[in-house]
Amino acid sequence: MRLMALFTFREAWRKKVVLLAGLLTLAFLILYGTGLHFIVGDIAYSTDHAAVSFFEMMEAITLFSMGIYFAGFLVAGLAILAAVGSIAGEIENGTLYPLMARPLSRSDLLLGKYFGLAAMLVTYAAFFFLALAGLIYWQTGLILPGLAPALGLFILKPLVLLSITMLGTTRLPTLGNGVLAFGLYALAVAGGMMEQIGVLMGSPAAVYSGVIASFILPADAVYRMVVATVIDRLPIGSGQDTPFFNPQMILGPFGSQFTPSDWMLVYTFVYIVILLAIAVRTFNRRDI
């Protein structure tokens, strides 16, 4: 499994996946940083960082959340594209046959690929997250509360998408799998957005559809957990403990109107494990 994981990681590296993703990300960061600079520049921040007011802080967090939201798209897209043809595609083009006769069980092959890609995606997502947090610090002087747990949650997102794409590729041809994975992801994102709007507008139906979507693919739910983690760790006494006021309201649809329960986190882990188990099983049973 380890050999296969290293091989897969090396493949992503050699095929310039990392380089291209890195360049795109750099472009994104430059754009984001420029926007951030001008938005923040309009508001006079006190030079004394400790005195950053609650609303200034919330503004920084809103900007960060939006950055993370879009970064999530890039990370998710990369996860799907990297894994979309890793089994079926390799069978189609014939590169899997020589490997299949090696003393390498199918589960090792599949999990090796999963962990190889996961290593790449986690590195990428972490780098992206920290770059955004760094830009925020640079421009506003705010060290995001709950940075470490938020980072941990953020890197879960590509792992969720990776597991569903891996499952798909054990059965579906590359194109079909891509359509399915992107479709489900769009569903999850739209569902998450509906859920937040549903809360803000008081529409339970919209909230339920969002909840169902996040059970089908807990990708957007992971983003909400990231935001909730940051907000929940805002320092006491900076205004968020005002009664009847939820700081999440400021974030609007980018927020997390109620903090997802810890069970959502557990569900996400279980989801990844179960999907991988089904993927191994499907791969084990198919003819090649």
Next chain:
Amino acid sequence: MVIIEVRNLTKVYGRQVACRDICLSVEEGQIFGFLGPNGAGKSTLVKILLGLVYPTAGEAKVVGCAPQDIKGRRQVGFLPENFRMHGWLKGEELVAFHARLAGLDGRTAKRRAHEVLELVGLAGEGRKQVANYSKGMQQRLGLAAALVGDPRVVFLDEPTSALDPLGRRQVREILLTLREAGKTIFLNSHLLSEVEQVCDRVAIINRGTVVADGRPEELQAGSAKVAIRLDGLTGELVAELRRRDPDLQLEGDRLTLALNGRVEIAALVTRLVAGGCRIYEVTPGHNSLEDIFVHLVKEGELVCG
């Protein structure tokens, strides 16, 4: 010792029967030729033996293990038919990776990769990116990867389909060297002359069923052919010969007919000379395996279809 054993193996894809009730056993140290027309089920059988495809019924054992067993696969090498190698690697990296998967440590893997690349005639090409290899070079690379783990049994699915004549000869020599080292080779092919030259045993499969199985000489026995260039052949003589072999062919000065064995050639020539013919050339049938092949496959068509 029997090293590959197949018992009542059947594989059905949807409604297509690819292998039907196949029984085979291959002795260790043999070169076993598996022949058959396109779509006969050769590749399917090999894939079953390597655990890539699950049989519908029956069982198979390779080196005493079930095909899915990792332990057995340590002793097996495989050159698939429609394969490509990962183009982003260099040739030597790829072979070394296969060696690592086969269980060698890093340094041994590199050394072994060099050896097999040299063996298959890619000595100077190891540093090239695999994506830039020609078709024949890819096939040689595949052979190198199959042999890198020093396997006891090698499955080769049409190993020479993309090779130039020189490459084919090299592969034949490699096969003979392997046999000398006591390895077993399972060779899928429809290049009959190739099979005839190297195989100790041959099985012919048609439409999923094994229709012949034995040593090449055994299969060839009793159906010797002879081609004779001559002139002065009279109609009377032709009629007489046609009574012996109704399928006799006469094209210009070339007469081809079947005999019941090579010993009859001398008698035939004597008869022709006595009948007033001048003989320029006598060629004993060379592609007799091909004749058997064509004969069996045609017969199969009559029965099945």
